[in-house]
Amino acid sequence: MHRLYAPWRSPYLQGEDTHGCVFCAISQAAHLDEGNHVLYRDARVFVVMNRYPYNPGHFMVIPHHHVDSPELLSLEDWHHLQTRIYQGVQLLYAFGADGINLGFNLKDAGGAGLSAHLHGHLVPRFYKDTNFVSVIGNTRVYGVDFEAIYQELKKKGESYFTP
DSSP states (O other): OOOOOOGGGHHHHTTTTOSSOHHHHHHTOGGGHHHHTEEEEOSSEEEEEOSSOSSTTOEEEEESSOOSSGGGSOHHHHHHHHHHHHHHHHHHHHHTOSEEEEEEOOTGGGTOSSTTSOOEEEEEEOTTOSOHHHHTTOOOOOOSOHHHHHHHHHHHHTTTSOO
16 A cells, blocks of 8 residues: 555544543634634534644534533424535535535444544545545545645535525
């Protein structure tokens, strides 16, 4: 297997950047939304770019409540979270996605990287986003500017994430 050098992931992989729950830290720091790449927030959820994206535009919808499974949310909060996911799908199609992967990985056994705090992934897919490097080289390439993608989604998101 070939390796793509990505030293910025080291703190995550070594657990150094997670003093407590990283999602709770973002939830409680609205004044740091720009630096944390928050696309949207309201009283029940926030929408944040994935710091280690699978594809350009990968973001998550996360409840402010620190729970690890959907049945621990009130039905109102769950429906609210799903409404933001619905709006996020519309945003990603407006962004140019040809398809979208949606998903929740519940708890460690379900494959969650941060299992203690429920979060839903929205991963835009594009024709030809998997090329020979991914197929033959077993390596993913993120070929665009993360900050530019954040700014574009944040601006477009103003039309999609509505009360």
